[in-house]
Amino acid sequence: MPATHHRPLRLALVTLARLLRSAANAVERRVVDPAPDAMHGALAASEARYRTLVHSLPNSSVVTFDHDLRFTFAAGEALATAGLSADVVGRTLAEVLPHHAQGLTPRYRAALGGHTQAFEFSGGDRHYWVQIAPLRDGDGVIEGGMLLSQDVTAMKRAERELAEADERFRTAFEQAPIGMGLIDADGRYLRANAALSQITGYSVAELLRTTSDAITHPDDVPRDQDARMQLYAGDLDVYRSEKRYLHASGHTVWVSIHATLVRDADGQPSHILGQIQDVTERRRFEERLQHMVDHDPLTGLFNRRRFEQELDRHVAHVERYGAAGALLVLDLDDFKSVNDTLGHNAGDELIVSVSGLLKSQLRESDVVARLGGDEFAVLLPTGGSEEAEAVASKLVRAVREEVSVLGARRARRVTTSVGVAPFTEADLTGEEMLVNADLAMYEAKDAGRDRYAVYAADHHEPPRVEARMRWVERIREALEDERFVLHAQPILDLHTGRVAQYELLVRMLDDHGDLIPPGTFLQVAERFDLVQDIDRWVARQALRLIAAHASDGLRLTVNLSGRTLTDDRLLADLEEGILGTGADPGCLTFEVTETAAVANIHLAREFAERLRAIGCRFALDDFGAGFGSFYYLKHLPFDYLKIDGEFITNCLSNRTDQLVIRAVVDIAQGLGKETVAEFAADEELVRFLRSQGVDYAQGFHIGRPLPIAEALAVRT
Numbered sequence: 001m002p003a004t005h006h007r008p009l010r011l012a013l014v015t016l017a018r019l020l021r022s023a024a025n026a027v028e029r030r031v032v033d034p035a036p037d038a039m040h041g042a043l044a045a046s047e048a049r050y051r052t053l054v055h056s057l058p059n060s061s062v063v064t065f066d067h068d069l070r071f072t073f074a075a076g077e078a079l080a081t082a083g084l085s086a087d088v089v090g091r092t093l094a095e096v097l098p099h100h101a102q103g104l105t106p107r108y109r110a111a112l113g114g115h116t117q118a119f120e121f122s123g124g125d126r127h128y129w130v131q132i133a134p135l136r137d138g139d140g141v142i143e144g145g146m147l148l149s150q151d152v153t154a155m156k157r158a159e160r161e162l163a164e165a166d167e168r169f170r171t172a173f174e175q176a177p178i179g180m181g182l183i184d185a186d187g188r189y190l191r192a193n194a195a196l197s198q199i200t201g202y203s204v205a206e207l208l209r210t211t212s213d214a215i216t217h218p219d220d221v222p223r224d225q226d227a228r229m230q231l232y233a234g235d236l237d238v239y240r241s242e243k244r245y246l247h248a249s250g251h252t253v254w255v256s257i258h259a260t261l262v263r264d265a266d267g268q269p270s271h272i273l274g275q276i277q278d279v280t281e282r283r284r285f286e287e288r289l290q291h292m293v294d295h296d297p298l299t300g301l302f303n304r305r306r307f308e309q310e311l312d313r314h315v316a317h318v319e320r321y322g323a324a325g326a327l328l329v330l331d332l333d334d335f336k337s338v339n340d341t342l343g344h345n346a347g348d349e350l351i352v353s354v355s356g357l358l359k360s361q362l363r364e365s366d367v368v369a370r371l372g373g374d375e376f377a378v379l380l381p382t383g384g385s386e387e388a389e390a391v392a393s394k395l396v397r398a399v400r401e402e403v404s405v406l407g408a409r410r411a412r413r414v415t416t417s418v419g420v421a422p423f424t425e426a427d428l429t430g431e432e433m434l435v436n437a438d439l440a441m442y443e444a445k446d447a448g449r450d451r452y453a454v455y456a457a458d459h460h461e462p463p464r465v466e467a468r469m470r471w472v473e474r475i476r477e478a479l480e481d482e483r484f485v486l487h488a489q490p491i492l493d494l495h496t497g498r499v500a501q502y503e504l505l506v507r508m509l510d511d512h513g514d515l516i517p518p519g520t521f522l523q524v525a526e527r528f529d530l531v532q533d534i535d536r537w538v539a540r541q542a543l544r545l546i547a548a549h550a551s552d553g554l555r556l557t558v559n560l561s562g563r564t565l566t567d568d569r570l571l572a573d574l575e576e577g578i579l580g581t582g583a584d585p586g587c588l589t590f591e592v593t594e595t596a597a598v599a600n601i602h603l604a605r606e607f608a609e610r611l612r613a614i615g616c617r618f619a620l621d622d623f624g625a626g627f628g629s630f631y632y633l634k635h636l637p638f639d640y641l642k643i644d645g646e647f648i649t650n651c652l653s654n655r656t657d658q659l660v661i662r663a664v665v666d667i668a669q670g671l672g673k674e675t676v677a678e679f680a681a682d683e684e685l686v687r688f689l690r691s692q693g694v695d696y697a698q699g700f701h702i703g704r705p706l707p708i709a710e711a712l713a714v715r716t
Contacts, residue, residue: 059151064135066144069093069108078151081126107132111145121149127156179255179276182262185232187212187224190271199255199278201248212274217244217252231261232269242279254283296370298348299355305603307369307377311430314381318423326388326422328378329437330358330395333415333449335374338405344646347374350405350414361398362391372562377437385422385454392418392452400450415450417441422454431529438527471524475508479533483509486541488711490703491557491676494690501555501589502712503698505705506538531561536570540577542588545708547581554712557589557619565592565603571610578614585615589640593621608637619676641668643694645679652688665693 061076061084071088079085084096093108094101100123107117116133128149135144173180179196183189192207200207200215213221220243230236239259244252258275294306302310311327318324332354338347351374358368358376367379378395380388399416419441421433428436440455447453478484485507493500508516525531535558542556564570578585590611592604608618619640643664651657661677668675677689680699689697706714 059154061149062146063088064144064146065093065108067112069105071096072144076149078128078149081151081153108145108147111147112142114142120152125153126151127153176275179274179278181207181212181274181276182271183212183228183274184271185228185269187228196276199253199276200245206248215246217246220244227259228272231259231272234261237261242283253278254280296355299352299370301355301359301376302367302369304369304371307367307371307379308430308434310367310369311379311433314379314423315428315430315433317381319427323423323425325379325381325383326385326420327433327437328380328388328392328395328452329371329419329421329434329441330376330378330416331441331445332374332399333417333445338412338414342405344644346405350374350403353403353405354399354414354416357398357402358395361395377434385420385424388420388422389452389454392420396450396452417444417449418452419444420452420454435528471521472528472530474510475521475525475528475530475534478508479530479537484534484537485509485515486538486708487705488556488708489698489705490711491696491698492680492686492702494686494694494697499703500696501557502708503557503559503591504538504542504708505559506534526561526563529563532564532567532570535560535564535567536573539570539588539590540573543574543577543581543583545712546587547583549712550582550584553584553587555587555589557591559591559621562592565607571607571614574611574614574616586617589617589619591619591621591640591642605636612637612639638673640674640676640696642676642678648677648679648685648689649681652685658692661689661692661694669693 059078059081061074061078063071063075064073065071070090070092072090074084074088079088088096093104097104100121107119110117111132111134114134116131118129118131121128121130129152131148133146133148134142135146137143173191174193176193176195179199180191180193181189181196182191188211189207192204194204197204197207202210202215207215213224216224223241224243227236227239227241231239237260239257241257242254243257244254247253256277256279259272262270262273264270294302296303314325332350335347335350338350351370354374354376355368355370358378362368362378365381367381369377371377378391380391396416396418399414403414405412405414419437419439421437421440423433436455440453443455444451444453487505487507488502489505490499491501491503492498506518508518508521510516522531522534525534538558542558546554546556548554560570574585577583592608611618617639618637619642620636620638621642641664643661647657647660651661665675674695675693676696676698677694678698680686680689680697680701682701686697686701703711703714705711
């Protein structure tokens with residue numbers, strides 16, 4: 001035990017030794033030359049005081065001995081812990097401590113020879129600090145010795161526990177799988193472990209020669225410094241943050257920091273303990289996910305969701321600072337014919353080409369997005385109507401002159417129609433601005449296409465705009481008057497050869513009861529947020545049908561619009577309908593196209609999870625139509641994959657289509673899911689799909705859509 005630990009005790013014991021020496025001498029004189037009673041009483045009182053003083057020393061004891069190593073005085077708390085008592089007086093060392101006499105005798109003799117010794121002594125499970133010194137009379141003659149001891153068992157135990165705790169901390173610190181660092185108020189490293197060295201690229205020795213600020217990205221240093229000040233001032237208990245280190249090799253490393261202040265035994269700030277984890281990969285993954293959430297997977301442009309956020313921000317800016325900028329909506333002319341005659345791949349190439357052209361023609365401050373299909377939008381944050389018209393004219397001309405799609409024999413030129421809606425009013429919402437630009441775009445189409453039109457609220461609405469607004473009213477009236485009907489198309493189980501379920505298709509009735517095909521009204525319903533009401537109506541009807549045919553296990557599939565992914569009312573209707581009708585939710589499947597799901601992947605995932613929690617199933621329709629399809633399988637909980645018809649139509653003669661079908665089937669089977677093939681046109685194709693392991697098929701060869709009553713009658 002370090003001598004410094006006993007310095008206060010030594011000073012006390014030296015003083016005590018002097019007092020005891022005089023007391024002992026007085027006692028000896030009293031024994032040899034009896035004094036008068038008064039003197040005897042004074043000496044007795046003095047001895048009692050000295051004995052009391054010795055007893056008051058914590059965990060300590062004092063004994064004196066003569067030249068025969070016979071104890072002449074003994075007192076103190078430590079006697080008891082050593083298994084002794086005051087009755088050792090008159091007995092020799094060998095009699096009192098027979099097991100230790102041989103080792104202690106030389107030390108006692110040394111004291112009688114005038115030498116003072118200090119040492120540690122252990123007896124059993126006890127530990128003592130011992131000092132043996134000569135005891136001299138008034139003339140300086142050594143008449144005996146004095147042993148001063150202190151029981152330091154508790155202190156040794158505390159030191160051992162402290163050492164063990166320090167070793168545990170050192171081991172945990174050094175071997176921690178995350179970075180650990182101790183820094184002072186200036187950010188200088190006092191200690192660092194190997195994990196922190198690996199994270200930063202600097203050796204531990206290099207870290208100890210630098211500061212946290214020196215290896216932190218300059219933009220993050222002020223926040224770190226402020227946090228250190230708050231921790232030392234007691235204004236902050238814990239500091240949690242994410243920041244960037246500058247790796248020794250030059251690249252940036254994102255880390256998560258958890259820092260706490262460590263205080264010393266007196267409660268004063270000592271240092272900061274920081275725990276550091278490398279989150280670079282997580283940040284990179286989150287950035288990729290965020291990019292997918294905000295961007296169209298085909299073009300890389302903003303998607304509708306992100307564009308509407310940017311539009312709402314600009315609307316708020318206009319409300320505060322006044323009208324500025326304009327909104328443009330672009331729609332390609334005759335895009336449907338490109339898809340129908342040249343295929344989806346040609347359509348995708350055209351969309352990508354147009355998106356690249358828009359980015360090249362617009363400023364960095366302009367916001368461009370793909371709203372869906374062949375529809376794009378541009379937000380011009382500055383300028384007025386004249387500048388917006390100039391941009392619209394430039395875009396119309398650029399598409400006409402620079403964009404084409406390769407047909408069977410020659411390149412086909414492409415044109416676009418553009419609607420312009422200037423921000424001239426400060427009380428319009430982003431949604432209202434989109435409607436205005438949309439109406440202007442259809443005015444341009446009605447005027448002959450390949451041109452632009454400007455929305456003007458004070459002008460009489462053109463016939464095409466009036467017609468579209470009438471369609472909005474007709475859809476609303478049809479919802480109120482129950483003038484929607486269902487058709488059903490059978491889906492064949494390729495394993496059993498029997499119809500397993502039906503896909504529901506919605507139709508609208510006009511005032512005379514004639515059918516209106518979905519292509520006529522669904523686009524308008526999409527644009528004016530009425531499609532969610534239609535989807536809810538279809539879902540309610542599906543539950544009623546399933547409940548009515550519970551005995552024969554009718555299974556139905558309902559198509560959902562991408563906009564319905566945000567509709568909590570549908571989920572509430574489902575829960576209420578299941579309880580009200582008793583329908584088996586496992587017999588109801590909801591389909592969302594891959595492109596709609598990917599455009600809102602976080603919403604699609606949440607929506608699908610909630611559907612499945614209710615008990616319904618989820619299908620990813622048109623799988624393979626978008627880019628990166630396989631990546632999204634890990635983020636969307638689904639039960640069925642419907643293979644896009646583009647891969648089915650010519651698969652008998654196209655090796656690439658066959659490989660895609662096989663890959664989709666293998667992945668679905670590996671995940672324990674099922675596949676559905678669309679566009680099954682003949683029996684040969686059905687046989688091929690069955691041979692590839694496809695579970696279900698639908699198409700005109702299996703059965704054309706029929707009114708629901710007729711379809712179910714055929715089934716029975």
